[in-house]
Amino acid sequence: MxxxxxxxxxxxxxxxxRRFAAPPKAVYRAHTDPxxxxxxxxxxxxxxxxxxxxxxxxxxxxRYEWANGKGGGFYLTGEFIELEPxxxxxxxxxxxxPDATPDNHIETTFEPDGDGTLMTMRMALPxxxxxxxxxxxxxxxxxxxxxxxLERLI
Amino acid sequence: xxxxxxxxxxxxxxxxxxxxxxxxxxxxxxxxxxxxxxxSQPAISKHLRVLERAGFIARRVExxxxxxxxxxxxxxxxxxxxxxxxxxxxxxxxxxxALLADMKPPRGRRKx
Numbered sequence: 318m319x320x321x322x323x324x325x326x327x328x329x330x331x332x333x334x335r336r337f338a339a340p341p342k343a344v345y346r347a348h349t350d351p352x353x354x355x356x357x358x359x360x361x362x363x364x365x366x367x368x369x370x371x372x373x374x375x376x377x378x379x380r381y382e383w384a385n386g387k388g389g390g391f392y393l394t395g396e397f398i399e400l401e402p403x404x405x406x407x408x409x410x411x412x413x414x415p416d417a418t419p420d421n422h423i424e425t426t427f428e429p430d431g432d433g434t435l436m437t438m439r440m441a442l443p444x445x446x447x448x449x450x451x452x453x454x455x456x457x458x459x460x461x462x463x464x465x466x467l468e469r470l471i
Numbered sequence: 472x473x474x475x476x477x478x479x480x481x482x483x484x485x486x487x488x489x490x491x492x493x494x495x496x497x498x499x500x501x502x503x504x505x506x507x508x509x510x511s512q513p514a515i516s517k518h519l520r521v522l523e524r525a526g527f528i529a530r531r532v533e534x535x536x537x538x539x540x541x542x543x544x545x546x547x548x549x550x551x552x553x554x555x556x557x558x559x560x561x562x563x564x565x566x567x568x569a570l571l572a573d574m575k576p577p578r579g580r581r582k583x
Contacts, residue, residue, distance in 0.1 A: 321564060323557050325479065331556065335564050339571035347567055347574070357566035360559045442479070442552075 325442070333438045341427040344434045345403045348425065349373035359383070368392070373400055379410060391415070403427060418447040481525035486510070487518050491527060491541065498540040 319336040326332050337344050347353045355369040360383065368382035379395035394417075395410030406425045412418045423440045481487060490504055505515040519539060522528045526544025530537045 319564075319568070321557065321561050323553060323560070325482075325553075329479065331553070333560060335560075337564075337568065337571055339575065343571055343574050344567075347570060353570060353574075357570050358563055359566065361562065 326439070329442055331440055331442055333440075335436050336430055337434045337436060338432070339434060340432070341429055341434045342403045344427050344436060345406070348406060349400070354381070373397060373406075375399060379408060398422075412447075418443060477525045478527075481521050481527060484518070484521075487522055490515070490518060490522065494528060494539060494541045498538045500536050500538050504539065 319338070322334045324332050347357065349371060350373075351369040351371040354371050355366045358381065359366055364383050364385050366381055366383055368380060370378055370380040372378050375397060377397040379397065380392065382390065382392040384390040392413050393410055394413065395408050397406070397408045399405070399407040404427055407423070408425075409420045409422050411420050421441050421443065423438060425436065425438045428435045428437070482491075486508060489508070493499060493504060493507075501512055501515055501519065504519070505512045508515065519528065519530070523530060523539075526542055526547075528539045529542040530539050
C-alpha cells in the first residue's frame with residue numbers, strides 16, 4: 318500500500334500523486350478499460366458503478382453512474398481529449414447532481430518508477446457552488462471528517 | 472458559506488502564509504506580527520484584512536490594540552472539501568492496488 322499525496326497548486330488546482338506496484342501499462346489500462354474502471358472508481362464504501370462507459374480514444378465518451386444501493390445516485394459525463402497510451406490521459410468531466418457542474422479539465426500521467434508507476438493527477442478545484450452541491454449530494458455520506466492539517470496548506 | 476476562491480487567494484501570498492505560521496504559536500498584535508517582516512504596519516494590516524475576510528483569522532478589540540488569532544473558518548472550508556476528496560481517492564486507489572495485483576501475470580516462484 319502506498320501513500321496518496323494531495324496538494325493544492327496555486328489557487329485553483331489540486332495535484333494528487335500515488336505510487337502503484339504495477340507497470341504504467343497496467344495502471345493505464347485500469348484507467349481506460351471500463352470493465353476495470355468499474356471495479357475500483359467507486360468512492361465511499363457502499364457505492365457501486367452500475368454503468369461505466371469509457372471510450373478511450375480522442376473525443377471518446379465517458380459516462381460513469383454511481384449508486385448507493387438505497388436509491389441514491391449521481392452520474393458523471395465527460396470526453397477524452399488526448400491519450401498517449403501508458404503515459405498520459407487528458408480528459409474533461411462534469412458531475413450531474415442532477416444539474417451539470419462546470420467542466421473540470423484533468424490531466425493524468427503515468428511514469429515508470431522502479432518496477433512500479435508514479436501516477437500524477439492534476440485537476441481544478443471546483444468552485445464554491447459546485448463544492449456545496451457535491452457535499453450535499455450524498456457523496457459525503459459515510460465519511461467522517463478528517464481534517465487535512467494546516468501545515469499541508471501553508 | 473465562505474468562498475473557496477477567496478480562501479485560496481488569501482493563501483497564495485508568502486507573507487500571509489508566514490503570518491498564519493506565526494499565529495499558530497498564539498495571539499499577536501499587528502506590531503508584533505510586523506516585526507520580523509521588512510514591512511510597514513499598514514502593509515501588514517492590509518494582509519490581515521485579506522486573511523480576516525477569508526476566515527483565517529479573527530481579531531478582538533483590546534483598548535487601542537486589535538490582537539489577531541487563527542480562526543477556523545477559512546481552513547475548514549478547504550479542509551472539508553479536501554478531506555472528502557482525499558478519502559474518496561484513497562479508497563479508490565486501495566481498491567486499484569488489489570485489482571493491479573490480480574492483473575499481474577502469475578510469476579513462477581520456482582527457485583531451482
